[in-house]
Amino acid sequence: MSEQTPDTLFRNLRLGDGTRSTIAVAGGRIAAIGTAATAGPATNVIDLDDALVLPGFVEGHIHLDTSFYGDAWRPHVPYTAGFDVRERVAIQHRNMAAAAPMDQRARNQLELCITNGSAEMRSHVMVDASVGLKSLETIAAVREQYRNLIDIQLVAFPQSGILTCPGTRELLDAAFDHGADVIGGLDPASLDRDVKGHLDVVFGIAGKRGVPVDIHLHEPNMMGVFSIEEIAARTRALGMQGKVTISHAYGLGDVPADTVRRVADVLAESGVAIMTNAPGARAFPPVLTLREAGVTVFAGSDNIRDSWWPYGDGDMLGRAMMIGYRSGFLTDDALNVAFEMVTANGAKALGIKDHGLQVGAPANFVVVKAAHIPEAVVAVPKPRTVYRHGKCIVRDGILQK
Numbered sequence: 001m002s003e004q005t006p007d008t009l010f011r012n013l014r015l016g017d018g019t020r021s022t023i024a025v026a027g028g029r030i031a032a033i034g035t036a037a038t039a040g041p042a043t044n045v046i047d048l049d050d051a052l053v054l055p056g057f058v059e060g061h062i063h064l065d066t067s068f069y070g071d072a073w074r075p076h077v078p079y080t081a082g083f084d085v086r087e088r089v090a091i092q093h094r095n096m097a098a099a100a101p102m103d104q105r106a107r108n109q110l111e112l113c114i115t116n117g118s119a120e121m122r123s124h125v126m127v128d129a130s131v132g133l134k135s136l137e138t139i140a141a142v143r144e145q146y147r148n149l150i151d152i153q154l155v156a157f158p159q160s161g162i163l164t165c166p167g168t169r170e171l172l173d174a175a176f177d178h179g180a181d182v183i184g185g186l187d188p189a190s191l192d193r194d195v196k197g198h199l200d201v202v203f204g205i206a207g208k209r210g211v212p213v214d215i216h217l218h219e220p221n222m223m224g225v226f227s228i229e230e231i232a233a234r235t236r237a238l239g240m241q242g243k244v245t246i247s248h249a250y251g252l253g254d255v256p257a258d259t260v261r262r263v264a265d266v267l268a269e270s271g272v273a274i275m276t277n278a279p280g281a282r283a284f285p286p287v288l289t290l291r292e293a294g295v296t297v298f299a300g301s302d303n304i305r306d307s308w309w310p311y312g313d314g315d316m317l318g319r320a321m322m323i324g325y326r327s328g329f330l331t332d333d334a335l336n337v338a339f340e341m342v343t344a345n346g347a348k349a350l351g352i353k354d355h356g357l358q359v360g361a362p363a364n365f366v367v368v369k370a371a372h373i374p375e376a377v378v379a380v381p382k383p384r385t386v387y388r389h390g391k392c393i394v395r396d397g398i399l400q401k
């Protein structure tokens, strides 16, 4: 039992495994769970009508600056000759020039994510010679407006390359005086064609600024594996285990199973996490193989209604379903793995220490109609009611402003 008298008691609820329970909250944090959770004379008692209480979701990879969600529909423009980051970035620049103001589009997307239950978020924001630090400053200002509703980390993301986009290196460093928390990178072999040079800049800034690393890696097959091994080697050499993420790591979806197992051991030993969003028809890293080796695998929406693809709904429970569906997850254990990817594993990868339904953690949770986590993952129930620091911020899918 907590020493503090609870100000709010949530009763008649189910925990993730379906057991019926009670949660006491004091000062915005979970004070007790189960029989230890009791009300004092002044406690506000909330009956949750046998609903399932889930920890706030972790949106581990999103792009708040480039979405057109809530703006005019932008028909997708296909590549002319296969996947090509530079061609896509040129299309993106044209679309962005015609779009609604960035802060308005970012707010639309944020409210979508919050009403679906995300409590923590990592957003990549473009930093390059064309936009400079303007996008980062805009998104950092929006983050400030929503600080009572969601915690947001911003990644300085070199969308146009580093070595091949003069001025970007200096901008990436300066980003940490303008609201960035994490240094990004992108396809060091296929885009900059200089893995060592690219990683020198990324890890150089990480060391100088004392920040984590999160690198987009679309490189296929053994090219992707080569870059993964180089990133892992840097991580070990600099003692940055637990502070480095590779987003997508598509190559691990392309190579044979024995190669995946070998690389999985390297990733686990190096403390490098993998983010995946189960990207459409694209092969992606085998979640269970990585997990069995001890790799932290987590999830994000990635692009929502932007120039890369039109899909996305900012719903991390739906993302867990997509990952489970595409991975062939059928058992309760496997469905629980998909759920961990959008909660505990995301928190671990993002360095969030007090996540989850545990005593002492912020009382951030999502209330849905389901019997337990496996059913919630396959059913993706809505609408949601969301509590943050014990206060209702979303009721039946409507943001309470």
Ligand SMILES: [Zn+2]
Residues within 6 Å of the ligand: 061, 062, 063, 124, 216, 247, 302, 303
């Ligand atoms: Zn991305």
